[in-house]
Amino acid sequence: MSLEIAKPTILLNVDQAKRNIQRMAEKAQRQGIRFRPHFKTHQSAAIGEWFHQAGVTAITVSSLEMAQYFARHGWNDITIAFPANLRQVGVFNKLARSIHLGLLVESIETADYLANQLTAPVDMWVEIDDGTNRSGVRWDRPESILQLITVLQSHSHFRIRGLLTHAGRIYRAGSPAEIKRIYHETVQRMNIVRQFLTGQGFTLEISVGDTPGCTLCADLGPVDEIRPGNFVFYDAMQLAMGVCKPKDIAAIVACPVVAKYPEREEVVIYGGAVHFSKDTVKINEQNVFGLVASVKRDDRNQPGHLWMSVVKGGFVTRLSQEHGVVALPRHVLNHVKVGDLLYVIPAHVCLTVSAMGEYCTMGGEIINTMNKEL
Amino acid sequence: MSLEIAKPTILLNVDQAKRNIQRMAEKAQRQGIRFRPHFKTHQSAAIGEWFHQAGVTAITVSSLEMAQYFARHGWNDITIAFPANLRQVGVFNKLARSIHLGLLVESIETADYLANQLTAPVDMWVEIDDGTNRSGVRWDRPESILQLITVLQSHSHFRIRGLLTHAGRIYRAGSPAEIKRIYHETVQRMNIVRQFLTGQGFTLEISVGDTPGCTLCADLGPVDEIRPGNFVFYDAMQLAMGVCKPKDIAAIVACPVVAKYPEREEVVIYGGAVHFSKDTVKINEQNVFGLVASVKRDDRNQPGHLWMSVVKGGFVTRLSQEHGVVALPRHVLNHVKVGDLLYVIPAHVCLTVSAMGEYCTMGGEIINTMNKEL
Numbered sequence: 001m002s003l004e005i006a007k008p009t010i011l012l013n014v015d016q017a018k019r020n021i022q023r024m025a026e027k028a029q030r031q032g033i034r035f036r037p038h039f040k041t042h043q044s045a046a047i048g049e050w051f052h053q054a055g056v057t058a059i060t061v062s063s064l065e066m067a068q069y070f071a072r073h074g075w076n077d078i079t080i081a082f083p084a085n086l087r088q089v090g091v092f093n094k095l096a097r098s099i100h101l102g103l104l105v106e107s108i109e110t111a112d113y114l115a116n117q118l119t120a121p122v123d124m125w126v127e128i129d130d131g132t133n134r135s136g137v138r139w140d141r142p143e144s145i146l147q148l149i150t151v152l153q154s155h156s157h158f159r160i161r162g163l164l165t166h167a168g169r170i171y172r173a174g175s176p177a178e179i180k181r182i183y184h185e186t187v188q189r190m191n192i193v194r195q196f197l198t199g200q201g202f203t204l205e206i207s208v209g210d211t212p213g214c215t216l217c218a219d220l221g222p223v224d225e226i227r228p229g230n231f232v233f234y235d236a237m238q239l240a241m242g243v244c245k246p247k248d249i250a251a252i253v254a255c256p257v258v259a260k261y262p263e264r265e266e267v268v269i270y271g272g273a274v275h276f277s278k279d280t281v282k283i284n285e286q287n288v289f290g291l292v293a294s295v296k297r298d299d300r301n302q303p304g305h306l307w308m309s310v311v312k313g314g315f316v317t318r319l320s321q322e323h324g325v326v327a328l329p330r331h332v333l334n335h336v337k338v339g340d341l342l343y344v345i346p347a348h349v350c351l352t353v354s355a356m357g358e359y360c361t362m363g364g365e366i367i368n369t370m371n372k373e374l
Numbered sequence: 375m376s377l378e379i380a381k382p383t384i385l386l387n388v389d390q391a392k393r394n395i396q397r398m399a400e401k402a403q404r405q406g407i408r409f410r411p412h413f414k415t416h417q418s419a420a421i422g423e424w425f426h427q428a429g430v431t432a433i434t435v436s437s438l439e440m441a442q443y444f445a446r447h448g449w450n451d452i453t454i455a456f457p458a459n460l461r462q463v464g465v466f467n468k469l470a471r472s473i474h475l476g477l478l479v480e481s482i483e484t485a486d487y488l489a490n491q492l493t494a495p496v497d498m499w500v501e502i503d504d505g506t507n508r509s510g511v512r513w514d515r516p517e518s519i520l521q522l523i524t525v526l527q528s529h530s531h532f533r534i535r536g537l538l539t540h541a542g543r544i545y546r547a548g549s550p551a552e553i554k555r556i557y558h559e560t561v562q563r564m565n566i567v568r569q570f571l572t573g574q575g576f577t578l579e580i581s582v583g584d585t586p587g588c589t590l591c592a593d594l595g596p597v598d599e600i601r602p603g604n605f606v607f608y609d610a611m612q613l614a615m616g617v618c619k620p621k622d623i624a625a626i627v628a629c630p631v632v633a634k635y636p637e638r639e640e641v642v643i644y645g646g647a648v649h650f651s652k653d654t655v656k657i658n659e660q661n662v663f664g665l666v667a668s669v670k671r672d673d674r675n676q677p678g679h680l681w682m683s684v685v686k687g688g689f690v691t692r693l694s695q696e697h698g699v700v701a702l703p704r705h706v707l708n709h710v711k712v713g714d715l716l717y718v719i720p721a722h723v724c725l726t727v728s729a730m731g732e733y734c735t736m737g738g739e740i741i742n743t744m745n746k747e748l
């Protein structure tokens with residue numbers, strides 16, 4: 001396999017990705033919670049099928065283009081987890097005629113505009129800001145939320161579904177314990193809002209979900225829906241946060257070594273910002289773009305099984321457009337030759353997948369994302 | 375025009391890009407230096423034509439795929455300014471049969487491997503590390519360089535062209551004066567190496583070139599070739615370094631405003647890491663992903679002319695996959711509505727172009743990059 005890889009290539013451990021999907025699907029099912037996974041991580045119809053096989057029928061996406069792509073591939077219950085973009089209302093109308101489309105609103109201006117322009121019914125989720133300070137109405141402004149929901153109620157095209165949040169602040173957590181604390185705090189904040197609105201006569205669902213919280217919390221709490229995405233592959237950020245173990249990681253990037261500098265204890269790989277994007281993860285006070293992994297196939301004990309470990313002290317420390325500079329401990333560096341492949345666990349796999357647009361399975365099969373179909 | 379833009383879109387000021395090309399082409403020509411512009415910035419056959427009209431016949435690219443793309447579009451003198459990747463030697467052979475292909479070597483291992491595997495003649499540039507510490511043989515190791523060039527000389531497929539460097543360290547400069555100092559220092563270091571090798575009987579060219587140095591230095595010094603790329607559009611990083619003025623910037627990103635938070639003095643735009651990538655530029659000790667611009671068309675005085683200014687205090691401060699969080703001063707924020715377009719000068723335009731894959735001219739014409747052709 002490795003001999004044929006000539007350029008940066010995402011290697012996919014299909015079995016592990018399926019295990020990750022199965023585990024999250026079962027956790028949600030056991031607790032009677034709808035599993036609406038976020039497909040922005042894998043962006044691929046073929047990988048979507050694995051979710052389908054695990055019983056998933058409803059999905060989350062991050063853009064209208066992604067919703068159109070998955071609708072073309074047979075998905076008919078899709079939430080676009082991004083503040084509804086008024087400039088795309090024409091396409092919302094087209095899509096809402098053929099699938100069950102969910103939109104996010106967080107202002108009366110947007111609600112009014114959509115009320116005037118939408119010609120087909122859509123599911124409406126009020127986006128709540130749980131303290132993350134990105135988008136949504138602040139959870140501690142119940143009167144503003146009530147006002148917005150009252151406007152939504154007056155328009156017949158809107159099916160009010162509930163309250164939705166993304167606890168992005170969980171990525172600022174310093175430990176697994178803090179991740180759990182933030183997850184439960186967010187769920188609690190959402191329930192405070194729901195309780196207030198129940199008192200006003202509204203029946204509302206709660207949709208939450210991020211990979212750290214949904215992975216680490218055994219009890220997902222009083223919510224109706226979770227929307228994690230990253231867990232299908234995991235990455236260096238999740239690893240550094242203590243969310244997953246190396247064995248859980250299902251996507252790594254194979255990069256040709258093009259230069260070696262023993263004095264600097266560095267190699268240069270073909271693999272740069274156009275492949276990894278430029279997200280970083282902090283390891284020992286240093287921001288790195290990826291971790292070096294050692295990969296072996298275990299065909300004797302478990303045919304097709306991929307065995308991976310993290311190379312201690314192996315970091316992608318700099319990225320330019322096509323170059324990656326990788327620090328390697330001397331005992332590893334000694335065995336690396338120009339022309340070899342180096343394996344990198346990317347800092348943020350969602351952006352890496354989006355930048356590269358395709359995967360190669362351990363069996364050599366190419367799997368495309370939507371970026372190769374547009 | 376702006377009404378039809380529904381999603382993040384690179385707006386191209388064609389006249390300004392052509393002026394930028396013309397200015398650099400003339401500077402090189404006046405000094406008798408070959409202009410081999412780096413096409414990794416624009417990645418577009420259509421924009422390549424504008425260079426052709428300015429007399430350019432030789433180009434630089436950053437990957438073999440990019441070389442193949444521009445070869446398909448009629449370019450026949452292409453240097454791949456990246457350490458030759460041994461795993462792509464089969465494609466080097468194909469390409470070198472139809473065009474004049476330039477490769478970079480920086481180790482004897484690579485030189486030996488290519489000598490055994492190449493079946494067509496190629497131009498060989500020895501990559502020199504001018505002190506940047508990315509790739510190349512260190513400039514202050516003349517004996518290593520001599521050893522490598524002696525190996526190259528013994529193989530008939532190699533046409534030894536000269537010494538090539540990319541002064542990446544120029545991006546660490548704190549002022550225009552320091553940029554000029556580093557540029558001239560790099561040219562001096564390259565000439566020290568050349569002088570040594572001339573003494574050994576070699577006739578070698580020197581190839582340098584980056585946008586900051588080539589823009590700011592009136593005299594490009596004793597070099598044979600320059601390879602800047604970014605100058606075709608410029609960006610926030612070049613602006614912050616004092617390399618260009620706002621009027622020189624030829625590519626900005628129009629992004630729909632999807633949410634507004636007066637209390638936070640922020641808006642959220644549709645425009646995230648998958649559009650801008652995640653390079654940053656430091657402004658007032660803060661890393662930002664882009665600057666906000668104000669754009670007007672000046673059809674009365676100069677038809678089709680774009681007039682742009684930087685909005686003081688307007689910064690893209692956070693990016694997630696599709697969201698951008700933008701800080702705006704209150705007097706600007708007051709006039710921004712959800713549904714408006716916000717204009718962003720990206721931190722690093724090369725990565726933004728690579729991520730987005732297409733441009734829209736001020737006249738509404740779509741121009742594709744190679745990413746839309748693969």
